[in-house]
Amino acid sequence: MKTFKRLLSYFKYETRRYTFGVILSFISAMTAIYAPLVGKEMIDYVSEQMTANSPVDFSLLIQQFGWFMLVTLFSSLCGYASYILLSYASNGVSKRLRDEAFAHMQTLPISYFDDKPAGKISARIVNDVELLRTNFFLNFSNVVIINVLTVIAIYVALFFVSPQIGTALLLLLPFFAVWQWVYIKLAAPINKQWRESVSELNSHTAEIVQGVSIVQLFHQEDNMLAEFEETNQTWLNTRLKSIRLDGSLSWDFSTFIKNLVMFAVLMYLGTRFVDGVLGFSIGTIYVIINYINHLFDPILNLVRLMSTIQQALSGGKRVFELLDETPEADSDQEITFKQGNVTFDNVSFGYNPDKPVLKNINFSAQKGETIGLVGHTGSGKSSIINLLFRFYDPQNGQVLIDEQPLVEYNRESIRSHMGIVLQEPYLFSGTIASNISMNDPRITDEMVEEALEKVGAKEFVAKLSKGIHEPVVEKGQSFSSGERQLIAFARTLASNPKILILDEATSHIDTETEEMIQHAMEVVKEGRTTFIIAHRLSTIQNANQILVLDNGEIKERGTHEHLLELNQYYAEMYQLQAQVSGS
Numbered sequence: 001m002k003t004f005k006r007l008l009s010y011f012k013y014e015t016r017r018y019t020f021g022v023i024l025s026f027i028s029a030m031t032a033i034y035a036p037l038v039g040k041e042m043i044d045y046v047s048e049q050m051t052a053n054s055p056v057d058f059s060l061l062i063q064q065f066g067w068f069m070l071v072t073l074f075s076s077l078c079g080y081a082s083y084i085l086l087s088y089a090s091n092g093v094s095k096r097l098r099d100e101a102f103a104h105m106q107t108l109p110i111s112y113f114d115d116k117p118a119g120k121i122s123a124r125i126v127n128d129v130e131l132l133r134t135n136f137f138l139n140f141s142n143v144v145i146i147n148v149l150t151v152i153a154i155y156v157a158l159f160f161v162s163p164q165i166g167t168a169l170l171l172l173l174p175f176f177a178v179w180q181w182v183y184i185k186l187a188a189p190i191n192k193q194w195r196e197s198v199s200e201l202n203s204h205t206a207e208i209v210q211g212v213s214i215v216q217l218f219h220q221e222d223n224m225l226a227e228f229e230e231t232n233q234t235w236l237n238t239r240l241k242s243i244r245l246d247g248s249l250s251w252d253f254s255t256f257i258k259n260l261v262m263f264a265v266l267m268y269l270g271t272r273f274v275d276g277v278l279g280f281s282i283g284t285i286y287v288i289i290n291y292i293n294h295l296f297d298p299i300l301n302l303v304r305l306m307s308t309i310q311q312a313l314s315g316g317k318r319v320f321e322l323l324d325e326t327p328e329a330d331s332d333q334e335i336t337f338k339q340g341n342v343t344f345d346n347v348s349f350g351y352n353p354d355k356p357v358l359k360n361i362n363f364s365a366q367k368g369e370t371i372g373l374v375g376h377t378g379s380g381k382s383s384i385i386n387l388l389f390r391f392y393d394p395q396n397g398q399v400l401i402d403e404q405p406l407v408e409y410n411r412e413s414i415r416s417h418m419g420i421v422l423q424e425p426y427l428f429s430g431t432i433a434s435n436i437s438m439n440d441p442r443i444t445d446e447m448v449e450e451a452l453e454k455v456g457a458k459e460f461v462a463k464l465s466k467g468i469h470e471p472v473v474e475k476g477q478s479f480s481s482g483e484r485q486l487i488a489f490a491r492t493l494a495s496n497p498k499i500l501i502l503d504e505a506t507s508h509i510d511t512e513t514e515e516m517i518q519h520a521m522e523v524v525k526e527g528r529t530t531f532i533i534a535h536r537l538s539t540i541q542n543a544n545q546i547l548v549l550d551n552g553e554i555k556e557r558g559t560h561e562h563l564l565e566l567n568q569y570y571a572e573m574y575q576l577q578a579q580v581s582g583s
């Protein structure tokens with residue numbers, strides 16, 4: 001009920017269209033019910049004239065027919081206009097809800113995404129909102145309200161034409177209520193299964209598409225296909241069940257009931273046929289049959305729609321779950337980095353607070369210094385960077401930049417002063433230039449060219465037909481991984497950050513390119529605080545300080561020479577790597 005009320009509240013964003021749409025739809029339904037009464041007048045006039053052996057006034061008949069056509073046409077036009085208005089309104093409301101869900105998703109803490117497949121989150125924003133559009137925002141106004149009004153109007157008209165038949169047909173209502181109850185009971189689990197299988201298909205497909213090259217590298221195509229087919233089969237099975245249920249409960253069964261009712265009504269009319277005199281006019285019989293025919297369509301729609309509304313409610317619940325996730329609390333206070341001096345003051349942190357992955361981390365890095373972070377996989381190197389970017393806040397201790405505790409400052413402003421080159425650089429759809437300027441109007445094409453030149457990418461870009469305006473599609477798949485990395489370096493250079501993070505940045509580049517980038521990096525590092533997450537210890541030999549992490553603790557620290565002199569953990573790692581690269 002809460003979800004239902006909350007969904008209804010969205011109608012207010014399109015009040016005008018919904019109001020006019022419903023009014024027009026109401027007029028259309030009422031005129032459609034009025035039309036048979038005009039038909040009745042015509043039929044009764046002709047039959048009365050024939051019975052009395054009087055001539056039929058054709059001009060009167062044409063007038064009545066014209067009126068009948070006008071009413072029918074008016075009803076159709078109102079129906080068309082209301083459909084357009086209600087469709088516009090339901091699309092408008094859905095767009096708003098989808099915008100809201102997307103914007104809200106972006107405010108959620110990184111931890112929200114840790115245990116959720118991307119496909120499931122996008123299914124809430126795309127598929128569930130689409131489900132709400134068709135099954136709620138459109139159906140509720142266009143079908144439910146109108147059908148309820150139509151049923152009421154037909155009953156009123158039937159009472160007006162024949163109180164006995166109207167009363168008798170009221171008996172159908174409890175029957176329809178039971179029918180609907182049974183339908184919902186049977187349809188609910190099928191619909192739930194169906195929605196789940198669609199969501200599974202979504203996340204499965206998203207996962208495979210993202211890792212398509214890995215799937216091919218490990219020859220997993222057949223396994224992936226088999227898994228996909230299994231989920232797809234579940235989807236098909238639930239669809240077939242749903243079709244069988246719809247067929248038996250709604251359409252075939254309803255025709256049977258309709259015929260029964262029609263038969264009973266005609267039998268009743270037959271009992272009124274005494275001594276060759278009909279108790280009703282022919283026109284009345286036409287109206288009654290027309291109304292009974294008319295009555296079943298909206299009732300059927302209502303029976304079927306309740307289950308689609310129920311589906312929409314479960315979709316709505318999922319969308320609202322996302323909207324109700326508490327956004328990450330953030331400060332309005334903007335930070336400015338004067339120097340970019342970083343301090344970790346006794347920092348302890350765990351993604352799960354009970355399982356710390358960083359324990360009592362203490363270090364400081366001054367402007368212009370390079371800090372190397374080394375350690376085995378899972379030792380906590382990326383977690384240090386995550387805290388520096390304020391993707392997470394530590395449970396104990398504090399991270400400070402220029403003596404300013406990060407927790408007190410706005411996340412976006414912190415990140416705006418930092419640059420990062422990831423192991424697998426991410427390129428956005430657009431052009432090379434837009435990937436370097438990141439759509440910051442202050443970064444001109446000249447600055448983009450300059451940054452490319454500094455990182456040694458000028459030559460490769462010059463060979464492209466559109467130069468810096470060469471399109472980037474599909475995360476830059478058409479560029480080599482080294483080229484992508486060069487673009488990412490140029491991006492970092494152009495943004496002129498106070499703090500630089502290089503995550504294994506040179507590991508994917510051939511020796512020649514590596515030399516070029518090493519040179520460019522020496523230039524760009526000048527005057528900035530730089531963190532290098534390095535697996536290959538050769539890349540951090542010149543670092544001012546190397547932090548050797550083990551199981552979330554700093555095990556050793558110092559320069560490369562100092563750590564070699566210590567001849568412990570780092571020295572062991574270094575010798576091991578030297579042996580491997582030498583062999």
Ligand SMILES: Nc1ncnc2c1ncn2[C@@H]1O[C@H](COP(=O)(O)OP(=O)(O)OP(=O)(O)O)[C@@H](O)[C@H]1O
Nearest residue numbers: 114351352357375376377378379380381382383384
């Ligand atoms: N989002 C997360 N949720 C829960 N635990 C996480 C998350 N990210 C990392 N961890 C855990 O935190 C610990 C430290 O991970 P971290 O990524 O910092 O290590 P790392 O030294 O950067 O490893 P690698 O060199 O493999 O990238 C690991 O035990 C890891 O399993």
